[in-house]
């Protein structure tokens with residue numbers, strides 16, 4: 001599947017999921033924003049604490065360092081079982097571990113679902129179709145998989161995981177949902193992920209050759225991660241127990257894709273042709289009629305928009321790597337009509353999440369609030385608490401200025417204790433509310 005981590009997210013009422021990886025962390029954001037209690041279970045094989053750090057300290061959030069290959073005893077209502085590396089180099093690195101995670105790990109999660117009466121959603125994959133002889137791939141197609149090839153640990157692991165789901169459904173009455181996830185990309189992919197999107201973007205950003213395996217005539221169809229997350233939640237809460245494809249049907253050859261990324265990055269990188277990968281599927285494109293009809297779901301983020309966001313993300317990752325720190329470097333504020341404008345913070349995905357939380361009156365952990373303050377202070381030289389309370393650093397009268405005033409009246413002063421409202425900086429959550437009188 002498209003998650004690069006081995007983890008599961010369980011919200012309470014009560015989902016659990018591997019939430020510190022690429023897909024899992026985005027899913028965690030959605031579930032938390034929707035007001036669920038979420039327990040993230042991850043062994044941090046490919047997941048990263050950094051991806052969910054903004055929820056640490058929140059009363060609805062719990063992070064457990066655990067490997068699903070071992071049984072787990074917790075109380076949950078829903079299980080998003082995303083555990084497994086999903087990038088070919090990652091899952092081929094330790095095929096036995098990949099097999100154990102997808103087989104023993106899935107048995108353990110189904111056992112948990114049975115014990116506590118939870119519904120389980122399995123993140124399966126387009127790889128169950130192997131190198132398909134039917135195009136596009138609908139859920140009825142049984143696939144064309146080499147059972148002893150280098151991809152088999154993942155492909156066959158996911159196929160048997162699906163088999164286990166339906167055995168538990170038939171024999172034990174466990175409620176299961178199976179999402180067959182097609183190629184997915186977006187922020188929080190690991191720099192060393194090794195999949196084509198991260199490879200091409202990083203190569204283009206660094207002026208290195210874009211490595212096309214084979215002739216580049218093989219095709220893929222890429223969906224942006226937010227579309228996938230909406231599809232997963234919608235499937236979990238539906239009554240469809242048979243497998244459902246989740247992917248974007250817009251198909252491109254890998255060579256076209258390399259050229260597109262080069263042009264979006266405005267990069268002078270060359271294209272370098274390397275030997276073809278063994279058993280590489282030659283054509284892949286989801287038939288999503290079932291998801292459209294039964295879930296009312298289809299991808300809405302255009303490819304270029306998603307890629308531009310991902311390019312921004314990887315640029316920041318490169319900056320982070322160079323600085324060995326997470327907080328973005330201060331940039332001078334842009335001036336407009338003599339006033340500084342908020343620039344950098346608004347483009348940061350996490351800050352967008354914080355703004356969204358403000359609007360929806362979601363309680364945020366202090367970590368996220370402090371991170372926003374840091375980003376805001378980096379965004380304009382005119383930053384100060386007083387300036388912020390007047391809405392400086394934002395366009396006059398803009399919605400962000402109003403939100404900033406509200407934010408600063410309701411959060412602790414990062415410069416010292418005792419000023420402003422809220423809690424101490426020790427990690428206790430604070431509540432952001434609109435319209436509070438001081």
Ligand SMILES: O=C(O)[C@H]1O[C@H](OP(=O)(O)OP(=O)(O)OC[C@H]2O[C@@H](n3ccc(=O)[nH]c3=O)[C@H](O)[C@@H]2O)[C@H](O)[C@@H](O)[C@@H]1O
Pocket residue numbers: 001002086087088125126127154181182183184194195196197199200211212213214218220254277280281
């Ligand atoms: O991204 C995903 O969601 C999917 O990633 C992988 O499937 P694959 O399609 O092989 O993903 P990539 O490794 O990104 O490869 C896509 C194509 O690009 C090619 N590629 C990859 C990397 C590269 O540097 N250059 C390159 O030409 C590959 O040979 C392949 O034809 C996983 O096996 C799937 O389970 C997962 O759903």
